[in-house]
Amino acid sequence: MRCQPGDDTDVWAATLAHRPPDVLDTVRDRFVANDVPPDLVRAALDDGGDALHAAVTSGATDWADKFGGPLPAALIAAEVSALAAHLNSRASAVRSLAVRELLDDYSAVTVAAHLAVSRQKVYEIGRAGTNGTYIDRVPWRGQP
Amino acid sequence: MNELVHLPDPAVRSLVHPLDVPEARRPFLQYWLITTLTDPSVAFCVAGLLWFATRNPAVSVLAGLAIVVGGWYAQRCVRDQAWSFIPGKRQDRERPLPLTWALGANTVFAVLFAAVVLLIALRLGRPDVPAQVRVYTFDFAAATAVLVLASAVVGLVRSRESRSRTLITLPGVVATVAAVAVSYGFLLGG
Numbered sequence: 001m002r003c004q005p006g007d008d009t010d011v012w013a014a015t016l017a018h019r020p021p022d023v024l025d026t027v028r029d030r031f032v033a034n035d036v037p038p039d040l041v042r043a044a045l046d047d048g049g050d051a052l053h054a055a056v057t058s059g060a061t062d063w064a065d066k067f068g069g070p071l072p073a074a075l076i077a078a079e080v081s082a083l084a085a086h087l088n089s090r091a092s093a094v095r096s097l098a099v100r101e102l103l104d105d106y107s108a109v110t111v112a113a114h115l116a117v118s119r120q121k122v123y124e125i126g127r128a129g130t131n132g133t134y135i136d137r138v139p140w141r142g143q144p
Numbered sequence: 145m146n147e148l149v150h151l152p153d154p155a156v157r158s159l160v161h162p163l164d165v166p167e168a169r170r171p172f173l174q175y176w177l178i179t180t181l182t183d184p185s186v187a188f189c190v191a192g193l194l195w196f197a198t199r200n201p202a203v204s205v206l207a208g209l210a211i212v213v214g215g216w217y218a219q220r221c222v223r224d225q226a227w228s229f230i231p232g233k234r235q236d237r238e239r240p241l242p243l244t245w246a247l248g249a250n251t252v253f254a255v256l257f258a259a260v261v262l263l264i265a266l267r268l269g270r271p272d273v274p275a276q277v278r279v280y281t282f283d284f285a286a287a288t289a290v291l292v293l294a295s296a297v298v299g300l301v302r303s304r305e306s307r308s309r310t311l312i313t314l315p316g317v318v319a320t321v322a323a324v325a326v327s328y329g330f331l332l333g334g
Contacts, residue, residue: 108228110148119228120221 011038015045016079017135018086027079036072041079045139049080086135093130100126149229159236162226172226175219176241180249182215189256196263246312254319261285261320265327278331282324289324292317 012028015038019027031041044052044067052073055063067073102111103126112119137143152164162168180186191208195201227235240246268278296317299310 104232106145106147107149107151107231108224110145110231112228113148114145119225122228123224 008032008038011042015042015139018083020132027082031075034068034072034075036068036075040067040072041076042139044076044080045083048084048140049077052077052080083139087138089131090134092125092128093134096125096128096130100129147231151230151234154234158234159239160230160234161236161239162229165229168226168229171222175222175226176245176249178215178219178222180252182211182219183249183253184212186253186256187211187215189253189260192260193256193263196267243308243312247315250312251315254315257316258319258323261323262326262330265323265330269330282327282331285324285327289321292320 009028012031013024016024016027031038052067055066055073064070064073067076099111099115099122103122108119108122112122115122117125149165149167151160157164162172187208190211191204194207195204198204267273268281296310296313299306299313301307
């Protein structure tokens with residue numbers, strides 16, 4: 001059943017850019033093994049999962065068919081979640097660095113009051129820092 | 145964005161310590177008390193005393209660990225709380241504690257340490273301990289006390305900087321020398 005990725009390797013790498021390099025191959029192989037083409041994944045990421053959501057709430061019994069069945073639909077939905085988690089960490093990293101800068105110039109009491117979080121949380125946010133690299137553009141903005 | 149904490153004027157005092165900020169004094173005092181009472185050396189002495197009291201090594205080891213681990217966690221919370229009143233750039237992290245505070249912290253350890261040494265001496269003084277073991281142990285303790293005393297004397301006379309550093313260790317030095325001297329009575333006197 002296993003298909004060769006062939007020339008699709010670059011397409012997959014671009015589609016799964018939000019995945020850390022060490023898991024990218026595993027994720028791609030799972031899609032390939034289940035006959036999910038990269039453009040289907042790409043389309044779901046481009047609309048942030050709108051089509052998946054619309055299909056599942058349509059009430060149709062065969063809603064998953066246009067994604068290739070329930071298993072591909074589950075894999076594609078998981079990829080939307082992975083992208084959302086990636087964007088979440090990217091925003092957290094920015095927040096962490098901004099809070100670190102604030103903590104240099106203002107007391108944690110003041111920063112906490114302005115961000116409406118506890119003082120303990122302010123330190124936690126500042127300590128989190130950045131881990132890893134992040135994508136430069138969200139898929140739905142297209143290529144520059 | 146305005147600073148909500150009322151801090152000393154940067155022109156007068158650029159670096160600020162929690163002791164300079166009224167709201168921060170209380171958590172800082174708590175931090176100092178917790179670090180003093182849960183210091184590993186203090187926990188070690190308390191564990192030793194508990195061993196004597198309960199005759200159960202497991203209880204004493206667990207108590208010692210609980211003191212160190214619980215203390216480490218608690219001091220971190222109140223320390224962050226104390227410093228949270230001061231912006232990062234103005235934090236005076238290097239400022240030494242007032243001399244009396246440092247002396248107080250070392251006195252806590254010194255008293256506990258002397259108690260442990262005296263209890264060990266009492267135990268070694270019982271008739272079931274061979275005289276050679278008693279003499280051997282005491283000689284080692286006496287040699288240690290002499291070294292401690294000598295290093296304190298050197299520290300006091302060497303330089304002004306080392307003098308203030310040595311001064312705060314004096315409770316421990318006095319406790320060591322006194323405990324070993326009293327032990328002489330238990331072990332070898334009479």
